[in-house]
Structures are given as C-alpha cells and as structure tokens.
Amino acid sequence: MPNTIPFLVKLERRQRISEQARRAFAALPVRRRSIAGYRDIVSEGDRTTHCCMVRSCMVSRYKSLRNGERQIVGFHIAGDMVDLQSLLMTVADHGIRTQMQTEVVEFAHGDLLALIRQFPELATAMWFDTLVDASISREWTLNVGRRDARERTAHLLLELAQRMRDAKLIEGFVMTLPVTQSDLADAIGVSPVHMNRSLQWLRSQGYIRTSGKTVTIEKPAEMTEFADFSTMYLHPEGPRPMPVAGASPALA
Amino acid sequence: MPNTIPFLVKLERRQRISEQARRAFAALPVRRRSIAGYRDIVSEGDRTTHCCMVRSCMVSRYKSLRNGERQIVGFHIAGDMVDLQSLLMTVADHGIRTQMQTEVVEFAHGDLLALIRQFPELATAMWFDTLVDASISREWTLNVGRRDARERTAHLLLELAQRMRDAKLIEGFVMTLPVTQSDLADAIGVSPVHMNRSLQWLRSQGYIRTSGKTVTIEKPAEMTEFADFSTMYLHPEGPRPMPVAGASPALA
DNA sequence: CGAAGTTTTGAGGACCTTCAAAAGTTGTGG
DNA sequence: CCACAACTTTTGAAGGTCCTCAAAACTTCG
Numbered sequence: 001m002p003n004t005i006p007f008l009v010k011l012e013r014r015q016r017i018s019e020q021a022r023r024a025f026a027a028l029p030v031r032r033r034s035i036a037g038y039r040d041i042v043s044e045g046d047r048t049t050h051c052c053m054v055r056s057c058m059v060s061r062y063k064s065l066r067n068g069e070r071q072i073v074g075f076h077i078a079g080d081m082v083d084l085q086s087l088l089m090t091v092a093d094h095g096i097r098t099q100m101q102t103e104v105v106e107f108a109h110g111d112l113l114a115l116i117r118q119f120p121e122l123a124t125a126m127w128f129d130t131l132v133d134a135s136i137s138r139e140w141t142l143n144v145g146r147r148d149a150r151e152r153t154a155h156l157l158l159e160l161a162q163r164m165r166d167a168k169l170i171e172g173f174v175m176t177l178p179v180t181q182s183d184l185a186d187a188i189g190v191s192p193v194h195m196n197r198s199l200q201w202l203r204s205q206g207y208i209r210t211s212g213k214t215v216t217i218e219k220p221a222e223m224t225e226f227a228d229f230s231t232m233y234l235h236p237e238g239p240r241p242m243p244v245a246g247a248s249p250a251l252a
Numbered sequence: 253m254p255n256t257i258p259f260l261v262k263l264e265r266r267q268r269i270s271e272q273a274r275r276a277f278a279a280l281p282v283r284r285r286s287i288a289g290y291r292d293i294v295s296e297g298d299r300t301t302h303c304c305m306v307r308s309c310m311v312s313r314y315k316s317l318r319n320g321e322r323q324i325v326g327f328h329i330a331g332d333m334v335d336l337q338s339l340l341m342t343v344a345d346h347g348i349r350t351q352m353q354t355e356v357v358e359f360a361h362g363d364l365l366a367l368i369r370q371f372p373e374l375a376t377a378m379w380f381d382t383l384v385d386a387s388i389s390r391e392w393t394l395n396v397g398r399r400d401a402r403e404r405t406a407h408l409l410l411e412l413a414q415r416m417r418d419a420k421l422i423e424g425f426v427m428t429l430p431v432t433q434s435d436l437a438d439a440i441g442v443s444p445v446h447m448n449r450s451l452q453w454l455r456s457q458g459y460i461r462t463s464g465k466t467v468t469i470e471k472p473a474e475m476t477e478f479a480d481f482s483t484m485y486l487h488p489e490g491p492r493p494m495p496v497a498g499a500s501p502a503l504a
Numbered sequence: 505c506g507a508a509g510t511t512t513t514g515a516g517g518a519c520c521t522t523c524a525a526a527a528g529t530t531g532t533g534g
Numbered sequence: 535c536c537a538c539a540a541c542t543t544t545t546g547a548a549g550g551t552c553c554t555c556a557a558a559a560c561t562t563c564g
Contacts, residue, residue, distance in 0.1 A: 045484070063394040066480055071394040085387075088380045090492050093387045093485045113494070117372065127379045128340045134386035135337075135345045141389060142315040142323040145396040145441025148551075180510065189397025191553055196511060212561085228318055232297070233345045240342050242365070400519075432542065443521055448543060464529085 005105075006079035007053050010167065011125045014238035021119040028115065030105045037100040037178075042083055046092045051112060053081045055103040058178050062186065063094045072187040074136060075160065079167050084130055087112055100178040121242065128239040139233040144189045147228070152188040153198040154207060154227035161217055162231055173217035257357075258331035259305050262419065263377045266490035273371040280367065282357045289352040289430075294335055298344045303364055305333045307355040310430050314438065315346045324439040326388060327412065331419050336382055339364055351430040373494065380491040391485045396441045399480070404440040405450040406459060406479035413469055414483055425469035 008025050011017060031050070035041060041052055041059060054076055061074040061082070073094060076082045082096050087109055116123035136159070143152050160177065164170045185195035202208045207223040209216040217223060224230075260277050263269060283302070287293060293304055293311060306328055313326040313334070325346060328334045334348050339361055368375035388411070395404050412429065416422045437447035454460045459475040461468040469475060476482075 061390075063390060065394070065398055069398050071397045073390040073393045085383045088376060088491045089383055089387075089487060091484070091487070091489055093487065094390055109492075120369065120372070120375075123372075123375065123379075124340060127375075127382070130379070130383060130386065131337050131341055134382065134389060135341075137386055137389040137393060138313075138315060138325040138346055141325045141393045141396055142317075144393055145323045146317055146321050182510080192510090193512085193554080194552055196513090197552090200512085232343070235341060235343070235345065237343055239340045240361075243369075434542080444542090445522080445544085446520055448545090449520090452544085 005053070006055065006167075007081045010079045011122075011129065013166075014128065015121075015125060015241070017125065018119070018121060021115075021122050024115055024119065025122065028107055028111045030107060033104050033106060035098050035102050035104060037098055037102075040095055040097050041104065042086070042092050042096040044092060044095045047090055048083065048086045048092065048109075050106040050108055051081055051086060052083055052096070053105045053107065054078050055105055057102040058099050059096055059102060060099060060179075060183065060187070061094050061096050070186045071189060072183065073140060074133065075187070077160075077164055077167055078169060081107075081126075081129065084126055084133075087116075087126070099183065124239060124242060132235050135233045135235060140187075149188065149190045149194055149198045150201050151227050152190075153184065153195065154202060154223050155229050156184065156188055157202075157208065157215060157217060158220075158224060158227055158229040159234075161215075161220075162234065166234070166236070173220055174214065175216075176214045178213060257305070258307065258419075259333045262331045263374075263381065265418070266380065267373075267377060267493070269377065270371070270373060273367075273374050276367055276371065277374065280359055280363045282359060285356050285358065287350050287354050287356060289350055289354075292347055292349050293356065294338070294344050294348040296344060296347045299342055300335065300338045300344065300361075302358040302360055303333055303338060304335055304348070305357045305359065306330050307357055309354040310351050311348055311354060312351060312431075312435065312439070313346050313348050322438045323441060324435065325392060326385065327439070329412075329416055329419055330421055333359075333378075333381065336378055336385075339368075339378070351435065376491060376494060380487075384487050387485045387487060392439075401440065401442045401446055401450045402453050403479050404442070405436065405447065406454060406475050407481050408436065408440055409454075409460065409467060409469065410472075410476060410479055410481040411486075413467075413472075414486065418486070418488070425472050426466060427468075428466045430465060 005026055008017070008022060012022075042048055044064065056078055058078075059076050059082055060072045061076070062070050062072045064070050076096075083092070086092060116126060139159075143155050147155065161170070161173055161175055164175050165172075169175075181195045181199065182192040184199075185192045188195070190198070199208070199210065202223075203210065207217065207219050207226070209218055257278055260269070260274060264274075294300055296316065308330055310330075311328050311334055312324045313328070314322050314324045316322050328348075335344070338344060368378060391411075395407050399407065413422070413425055413427055416427050417424075421427075433447045433451065434444040436451075437444045440447070442450070451460070451462065454475075455462065459469065459471050459478070461470055
C-alpha cells in the first residue's frame with residue numbers, strides 16, 4: 001500500500017469509490033510538509049493554489065475581529081481535507097491554523113479539479129464532505145447562540161470525541177487534544193477564565209477527567225444528555241446513493 | 253421568456269452558464285406552491301424528495317433545542333434554492349420555515365441530479381452556492397460568539413440588505429423584512445427584550461429607521477464600520493473560472 | 505533550574521435574561 | 535368603519551451569567 005490517503009479512506013467510509021477513481025486519486029503528485037505550531041496554513045484573504053490534508057494532529061479554522069479576538073469556527077482532525085472549499089473559492093474567508101507541529105499533504109488545485117472532472121463520484125463525495133462541514137458550522141452557531149458555557153464545552157468535547165472515533169483515531173472516550181483552554185474558549189465564544197470554570201464544573205460533575213492535554217469522557221451517556229448532543233448533524237448516514245458512474249441519467 | 257428561474261439568474265450573476273444548460277434547467281418540470289406563514293417547509297429529520305426555491309418573501313433555517321428555544325442559522329431570500337444540500341444529504345439536520353405567506357417552486361431531486369450529471373458546470377455552480385451558505389454560517393458563528401448584541405444586530409441587517417441588493421430585490425438601503433423582533437432575536441442568539449433594546453440603540457444612533465416591517469439603513473458607512481461588516485464572506489468574486497465544458501482536463 | 509506559557513483563583517462590574525405588565529399594531533368580523 | 539382579539543413592541547426592575555483585571559500556582563521545556 002504505497003499511497004494510502006486518509007481523506008480517501010474517510011470518503012470511502014461513507015460511500016463506495018470505484019477502483020479507477022481511487023487509483024487516480026492515489027496517483028496524484030503531492031507535497032508533504034511539516035508545519036510548526038500556531039502557524040497559519042491559510043490566512044484570511046489568501047488566494048491559494050493547493051488543498052491541504054491533515055496527516056497528524058489537528059488544525060483550527062478561525063475568523064478574527066478587528067480587536068484581535070478570534071472565533072474558532074471548526075476543528076479538523078487527521079484525515080480531513082481542510083480548505084477543500086478553496087477548490088471553488090478563490091479567496092479564503094477565514095484562516096486555518098495549526099495547533100501544534102502538524103504533518104500535512106498538499107494537493108494542487110489543478111490536479112484535484114481534473115480529478116473530479118474525470119470522476120464525478122469524487123466530485124459529489126467532496127461536495128458532500130463540504131456539506132458536512134457546513135452542518136457542523138450550523139451546529140456551532142446553535143451551540144454558541146443558545147447554550148450556556150458548560151453545555152457548549154460538553155458539546156464540543158463530545159463532537160471531537162465522536163469525530164475522532166469515526167476516524168478511528170481513538171477507540172473509546174480518551175483523547176489527546178492539542179489545544180489550550182484559551183483555544184477551547186475561542187471555539188465556544190467565552191473568555192479563557194470562564195472556559196476554565198466550565199471545565200472545572202464538568203470535572204466536578206464527574207463528566208470528564210483531564211490530565212495534561214488528555215481528556216477522558218467518564219460519563220458519555222449522561223454528558224450527551226446534558227449537552228443535548230446528537231450525532232445527526234455529523235451525517236453518519238452518508239451521501240445519497242447515486243446511480244453508478246457511466247449509467248444513463250436517472251430521469252429523462 | 254416563459255420560464256425564468258430566479259435561482260438560475262443568481263448563478264449566472266456569478267459565472268457564465270451555457271445556453272444548453274440554461275435551457276435544460278428551465279425545462280425541468282416544477283411544482284408551484286404557496287405556503288402560509290410560520291410553516292415548516294422542511295422539518296429536522298425529514299427525508300425530502302424535492303429542492304425548494306423561494307419565489308417571494310423570505311424563509312429561515314433554524315435549529316431547535318429540547319426546551320423549545322430556537323436558533324435561526326440563516327435566512328433565504330427570493331431566488332435562493334433553500335435546502336440545495338438535500339440533493340446529497342438524505343436527512344435534514346435543520347428545519348426550514350416560512351416567515352409569512354411564501355411562494356415556492358419545487359424541483360424533484362431526481363431531475364436536478366440528472367441535470368448536474370449532464371452539466372458539470374451546473375454542479376460546480378450549485379456546489380459553490382452551498383459553499384457561500386457555509387461561509388455565511390461561519391460568519392454567523394463569529395457574530396454570535398464574539399460580538400455584542402448591538403453589533404450583531406447591525407451586522408445581520410447589513411448582511412440582509414447586501415444580499416437583497418445583490419439579488420436586485422431592493423435598490424438602496426430600504427428593505428421590508430417579514431420578521432418579528434423575536435425572529436431577529438432567534439437569529440442573533442439574544443432574548444426578544446434585548447433585541448428590542450438593541451434596535452432602539454441603533455435607532456438612537458441614527459444608524460437605522462424603522463416603520464412597521466420596513467427597515468432603512470440611514471448611515472450605511474458608519475454602521476458597516478460599527479458592525480465590522482465586510483462583504484468578503486459573501487464571496488462576491490464568484491467561483492473559480494473553470495475550463496470550458498468539453499475541453500480536455502486542465503492537467504494530465 | 506529558570507523562563508515562558510498555562511491553569512487556577514478572587515473580586516467587581518457589564519451585558520444580557522427573566523418576569524411582568526403596559527402600550528401599540530394588525531387583522532377579523534359584525 | 536368600528537370593535538375586539540391576538541400579536542408585537544416597549545418599559546421597568548431584579549438577578550444571573552460571563553467578562554475583565556490581576557495575581558498566584560502549576561507545567562512544560564530548553
């Protein structure tokens with residue numbers, strides 16, 4: 001297995017990908033890079049030439065205010081193609097930043113565009129992937145807009161655990177998050193101090209245990225109930241089954 | 253012009269659409285419906301068979317909490333294809349609701365899927381449209397997470413005015429919003445009472461004037477400055493220019 | 505072992521919420 | 535065309551969540 005592409009594995013967990021498409025994807029030229037922590041992969045306003053896949057660690061998507069405050073609008077874990085949207089959008093509306101030293105793989109836009117032109121199944125698979133990102137973004141808006149800090153924190157931790165489990169990065173409910181409490185605060189829209197107090201409360205309830213950057217969710221069921229968390233918005237059902245490639249259009 | 257499709261007009265403001273694609277789109281069978289106010293077009297969890305284009309008025313996308321609280325995660329105006337994502341996503345992660353009596357046009361999923369299979373240019377145009385929705389959603393997360401109620405309110409009004417202007421629904425800065433202050437409160441994540449006080453403050457500053465459901469933005473420049481509003485996230489630049497259909501793939 | 509970053513604690517204050525009621529607006533039927 | 539009901543907007547007051555500022559305790563890493 002010379003060229004396993006975690007992102008392709010992710011797509012294949014959702015839908016069948018033809019052998020040809022898989023091989024064409026795996027044959028694309030790539031550039032491997034290792035990026036230090038707290039560095040922008042993409043900055044707001046950038047015009048990029050590549051899409052970036054995370055191989056290790058975690059990156060955050062964020063937007064900034066004039067006064068320097070940041071809102072993290074999403075996290076990406078290993079196997080995610082961050083900034084897949086830059087395939088179609090020439091200018092970045094938000095930044096993407098590493099949390100710590102991160103290994104990434106870059107695909108040229110031109111290569112990916114040619115690939116999806118040749119294999120519509122990959123185009124819809126990628127479109128679906130951006131739709132899941134959009135769904136997560138809506139859930140974050142709900143989270144930030146209508147839940148209090150404790151619920152938001154619990155919800156965020158449950159989402160990350162779920163996604164890491166789906167990606168086979170963890171087995172149970174123990175995860176290592178390469179983030180500070182300030183980062184978590186930026187993700188749920190509270191001050192670092194209040195993030196700290198929210199975590200203390202979750203610990204006091206026995207929902208979580210922390211040790212360094214490792215978070216253990218001790219009572220997944222109770223915490224899911226408390227945070228009103230549901231996996232529905234992650235769309236585990238996958239994309240709509242499509243007529244197989246090469247078949248005639250579904251309807252005349 | 254027997255069959256002008258506002259959504260198609262919207263797409264064409266962003267990029268060139270071939271004559272064949274345009275005609276195929278216009279030839280699709282549609283079902284016209286008129287829906288009363290405050291009625292769900294799509295409910296959370298629904299499996300739909302159609303995509304819905306708004307012809308008049310305005311609809312809101314929303315998510316609910318157990319306790320009945322709602323968070324509006326986006327508005328759609330005339331010409332928007334709401335729930336375009338349902339083309340690929342079989343189960344709705346959020347509800348879509350009319351604000352008042354609304355005229356809509358329905359396209360069957362099967363028809364649209366066949367259409368985009370035949371015309372990749374339409375597929376990317378629609379993909380881009382869902383990416384703009386996603387970008388708006390991120391901006392809302394920032395809005396709700398990091399701005400205070402006055403700024404949020406101003407930002408929301410500026411976004412709506414901008415989008416209505418882009419869609420040629422209004423000319424200047426006078427718009428009629430088929431929403432109550434409670435709806436606006438649900439959109440920016442505050443209580444109706446505080447929404448009311450935010451609006452009063454915006455009026456007291458001379459930023460806006462209201463009369464019934466009509467809002468006039470009196471000082472667009474100052475209000476844009478105040479709300480830290482920028483059109484960048486609406487992606488006025490449009491999608492990346494693609495090689496013309498039928499040409500060989502961009503790169504070998 | 506020291507320096508830098510991160511987490512924790514405390515206290516006062518700002519923003520926003522809730523509850524409750526009054527005032528204003530809209531729509532409907534007599 | 536008016537009267538009434540239902541809804542929406544506005545006002546006031548008390549209270550809670552979260553913020554800011556500041557400093558101490560704890561970790562991590564060279």
